[in-house]
Amino acid sequence: MKIVILITGWIIALCTTLPVHGQNVDPTGKDPVSQADTSLFGKIIAISPDQLLKGRISGIRVSETDGNPLGAITTTIRGVNSIRGNSEPLWIIDGTILNPSNIEVEPMFWQDDYSDKDYTAIQNSLASINTEDIESIKVLKDLAGTAIYGTKGGNGVIIITTKQAKQQERRITWSSGISIASSAIGNEMLNLNDYMNFQQQLGNNVSSLSNPVNWTDEALDGNLAISHNHNLVVSGIERGVKYLISGFYRQIEGVVERNNSTLGGLRVNLDVNSGRLLSFGSRIALTYSDINMTKGANPVGGMSTITAIKSGIPDRMAVNTFGAWQADYDDNSSEYRVIPSVYFTVKPAKDLEFKTNVGVDFRSKDRSSYLGLQTSFGKSTNGAASLSSLAAYGFNINSALSFKKTSNGHDFFSSLGLDGLGRHNTMQTMNGIDFFSQELRAKSINIASSKAQIRKFLVNSELYGFFGTVSYNYNSKYGLNGTIRFDRTAKQEDKYNLYPAIDGWWDVKKESLLENTNWISELKFRAGWGKAGNSNVSPYEHLRRYYSGGGGEIDPALSAFHKIFWKTLSNEINAGIDFGFFGDRLTLTATYYKKNTDDQLVLNSFGEEFGNDGFWRYADRKTVLERTSKLVNEGVELDMKTVILKNKKLNWIFSVNGAFNKNRIEQVSEGNKTGGLIGSGIYATLNQYNQPVSSLWGYRETGIVTPQNIATAPTFRGVAPKVGDMMFNDFTNNGDVNPADKEIIGNPHPKFFGGLSSILSYKRFSFDILVEGVYGHDILNLDKMMQENVYGSGNVTKEAFNKAYNFTNVPEYPSVKAKGAGEISSRYVEKGDFTRLSLVKFGYSVPLQNIVWIKSLRLNLCINNALTFSSNTSWNPGTSSFGFDNSRLGIVYGAYPETRSFTFGVNASF
Numbered sequence: 001m002k003i004v005i006l007i008t009g010w011i012i013a014l015c016t017t018l019p020v021h022g023q024n025v026d027p028t029g030k031d032p033v034s035q036a037d038t039s040l041f042g043k044i045i046a047i048s049p050d051q052l053l054k055g056r057i058s059g060i061r062v063s064e065t066d067g068n069p070l071g072a073i074t075t076t077i078r079g080v081n082s083i084r085g086n087s088e089p090l091w092i093i094d095g096t097i098l099n100p101s102n103i104e105v106e107p108m109f110w111q112d113d114y115s116d117k118d119y120t121a122i123q124n125s126l127a128s129i130n131t132e133d134i135e136s137i138k139v140l141k142d143l144a145g146t147a148i149y150g151t152k153g154g155n156g157v158i159i160i161t162t163k164q165a166k167q168q169e170r171r172i173t174w175s176s177g178i179s180i181a182s183s184a185i186g187n188e189m190l191n192l193n194d195y196m197n198f199q200q201q202l203g204n205n206v207s208s209l210s211n212p213v214n215w216t217d218e219a220l221d222g223n224l225a226i227s228h229n230h231n232l233v234v235s236g237i238e239r240g241v242k243y244l245i246s247g248f249y250r251q252i253e254g255v256v257e258r259n260n261s262t263l264g265g266l267r268v269n270l271d272v273n274s275g276r277l278l279s280f281g282s283r284i285a286l287t288y289s290d291i292n293m294t295k296g297a298n299p300v301g302g303m304s305t306i307t308a309i310k311s312g313i314p315d316r317m318a319v320n321t322f323g324a325w326q327a328d329y330d331d332n333s334s335e336y337r338v339i340p341s342v343y344f345t346v347k348p349a350k351d352l353e354f355k356t357n358v359g360v361d362f363r364s365k366d367r368s369s370y371l372g373l374q375t376s377f378g379k380s381t382n383g384a385a386s387l388s389s390l391a392a393y394g395f396n397i398n399s400a401l402s403f404k405k406t407s408n409g410h411d412f413f414s415s416l417g418l419d420g421l422g423r424h425n426t427m428q429t430m431n432g433i434d435f436f437s438q439e440l441r442a443k444s445i446n447i448a449s450s451k452a453q454i455r456k457f458l459v460n461s462e463l464y465g466f467f468g469t470v471s472y473n474y475n476s477k478y479g480l481n482g483t484i485r486f487d488r489t490a491k492q493e494d495k496y497n498l499y500p501a502i503d504g505w506w507d508v509k510k511e512s513l514l515e516n517t518n519w520i521s522e523l524k525f526r527a528g529w530g531k532a533g534n535s536n537v538s539p540y541e542h543l544r545r546y547y548s549g550g551g552g553e554i555d556p557a558l559s560a561f562h563k564i565f566w567k568t569l570s571n572e573i574n575a576g577i578d579f580g581f582f583g584d585r586l587t588l589t590a591t592y593y594k595k596n597t598d599d600q601l602v603l604n605s606f607g608e609e610f611g612n613d614g615f616w617r618y619a620d621r622k623t624v625l626e627r628t629s630k631l632v633n634e635g636v637e638l639d640m641k642t643v644i645l646k647n648k649k650l651n652w653i654f655s656v657n658g659a660f661n662k663n664r665i666e667q668v669s670e671g672n673k674t675g676g677l678i679g680s681g682i683y684a685t686l687n688q689y690n691q692p693v694s695s696l697w698g699y700r701e702t703g704i705v706t707p708q709n710i711a712t713a714p715t716f717r718g719v720a721p722k723v724g725d726m727m728f729n730d731f732t733n734n735g736d737v738n739p740a741d742k743e744i745i746g747n748p749h750p751k752f753f754g755g756l757s758s759i760l761s762y763k764r765f766s767f768d769i770l771v772e773g774v775y776g777h778d779i780l781n782l783d784k785m786m787q788e789n790v791y792g793s794g795n796v797t798k799e800a801f802n803k804a805y806n807f808t809n810v811p812e813y814p815s816v817k818a819k820g821a822g823e824i825s826s827r828y829v830e831k832g833d834f835t836r837l838s839l840v841k842f843g844y845s846v847p848l849q850n851i852v853w854i855k856s857l858r859l860n861l862c863i864n865n866a867l868t869f870s871s872n873t874s875w876n877p878g879t880s881s882f883g884f885d886n887s888r889l890g891i892v893y894g895a896y897p898e899t900r901s902f903t904f905g906v907n908a909s910f
Helices: 002-015 049-053 145-150 192-202 213-222 306-309 323-326 376-381 440-449 540-546 782-787 796-802
Strands: 033-035 060-064 073-076 090-093 134-140 156-163 169-182 227-236 239-255 259-275 278-292 331-349 350-369 385-408 408-434 455-474 478-487 497-507 520-538 563-581 586-611 616-646 650-667 677-679 685-687 695-698 700-704 726-728 743-746 752-762 765-775 776-782 829-831 834-845 855-872 899-907
Touching: 033 227, 049 060, 049 073, 060 350, 060 497, 145 455, 145 478, 145 520, 145 563, 169 855, 213 306, 213 323, 227 563, 278 540, 306 408, 306 765, 306 782, 323 331, 331 440, 350 376, 350 899, 376 385, 385 440, 440 540, 677 776, 695 776, 743 776, 776 782
Parallel strands: 090 156
Antiparallel strands: 033 134, 060 073, 134 156, 169 227, 169 899, 227 239, 239 259, 259 278, 278 331, 331 350, 350 385, 385 408, 408 455, 455 478, 478 497, 497 520, 520 563, 563 586, 586 616, 616 650, 650 752, 685 695, 695 743, 700 726, 752 765, 765 834, 776 829, 834 855, 855 899
């Protein structure tokens, strides 16, 4: 119903106005190109490029995984494409293919003994790209457009182009902003007296507690985070050389203390035109980041900085409280990143062009973690520390010869090319526990009494391919485009993969029937089909990253020299229509797509033992294991844009976009597969036939056991029920509820998501807003489960304790000591729907008639996350704590609180 109301409101608003063309349609007639808003409107507060896409382009969902200011952000185009890994698109900046945004140092505590006690959150690697340097961001969504990227294009492609000089004279541009953020989110938890009463009812001795504190107030009430950013750009054109030199510095703070980061960098862009025959140029960016993060998500049952705020013992001196985590937990990282690229273009003839581009992305990162005696993990191990490092080196080269000819209304374009991509990543991690001194924290790992052997992971892959394209259109009325690509992944496959695509369009407006119809400015039909893929190569130790399942499929004794080859092969059909009215003052675009994906996991062996000497030797590749699942994403995308007013003084542009997507599994190899672990032996998702990927999975609550229904209540794991216990559906109908009775209890994939923006300017003033909305999906709120667990040692909400069933009240909550309160069940599944006023911006251009040395001066005030409307109780609607892992979607645990920030910015050019 909310979706219907929202869409109806948007349509009414559009129908009462006259808008302008918003979709940046490729001149060849292909729909796969959509452009983000990279004006100051968005960049003034965006920490990374992915945030510029939020709510602005149909079919693209951008969501947080942690909520920390530098926590990772996931970007999904047209749904989830795999039950393993993630569905991140291919990111390209100035021709350089970036290392995958989910590449991170190895989990800090990777051993089986520790892995269920700690979780290493992925950080936002895209934050090293200065948003102020960006000129444009284009998104390729249709596989008809991404097929040319072959094995790399199955999840969509995002292309970033940075700025270059546009004017002859030297121009200096400076911008600065200061931001103040706060959060007033919190739950009413038990005070110390009530908590002691609660624990005494459980039979726990807590008489030693005597230092009351309200951790929510301590952590969030009145705590302001002050961040600032500064950018300086020098550009110009001298003797045919375009140059742009920029530098930036950012200090970012979170509302939770000890959550602060520093980023800085330098960019140099050069372009040289040596006449008609030759042009060349280079792009190079160097950045440094120093990140200090609090801990958010953690295995269920294990405390973290954020969960300690939500359910920590309300005593200042207790172990595992927020204060303890603030004092005794570190997560520090530093990273250097260099992204250079060079290109040259040769035009040997009027219609011929040869272009080559070479790009490199190199990241060097060190990350350390420490858990002291005031945390439960640190206390149990007498201190725990980890050091990890990452050296990620990626390079790509692309060369293409193209031919373009126009004659008598016939436009013909073709190209032939080849490219190569290589990635060589080295990750190392070392753990230590049991420290005789805690003073030096992670730096003292060498004095740990027990140290795990240094683990070194090598991830090497090479991919090369050949491609060709052909495009033809007649009088811009009819068009046809074809692409074919052959890819081969070095050392993994003995054959080339073929990725073809074809699409066409028909501009009906240019037919004689409509040619003179003034009120219709555009009417275009388009359709296409394409194939693309996505591959990853990883050593055997990384198996858990790519394979979701309850175990048993892989023999643990298999040699570590085995390799995993994971790939997805997708094919997609799409069809669309573009309308333009009143000189394109109103434009409407609708696209239908259906994408089928084969999700394959192959375990290959490249060696074996010979004789009795036990030595391993290379041998021919053998396939040890192969699994294939089949997925479908089907949906409709809508884009509408209007210009309400347009004159010299007053301009008002209004746009809206939305997408409907349905995700389902058509085949799961060898039956249903549970998702990834979220705690020791705890699974909360399931991949099942005809259900969405990573469906929420657990017990279905049917109520609270009362004297009236106890006679018919099933036993729980063989134990007879008592009044006040949780009661679950006996799915197998055998009188006892046990793990066999778990069922799908929620869908983490939104049925609809979109955005709305309004850009209004009057003389020197401007007023812009951005609204985003997500509807029709569920979240599993494990924070709520922990806060209502009346059988645990953590704190609970006042409502859960005061309304605990006691024979005299309505059974809204289970009784103290109730069995089942800490089980994953539908009780903790909530609607994930939300509507957020993401951005409000006021701007004013200062008149400078009498100041000749300043070209322009603009003042801006931005409000980020001004209002959020949501029925769920999570601290940050839209967060998926393990969002980079498709096997653990829709789970909220330890989510950082949503913050509202006010940013004052100044932009000037000289």
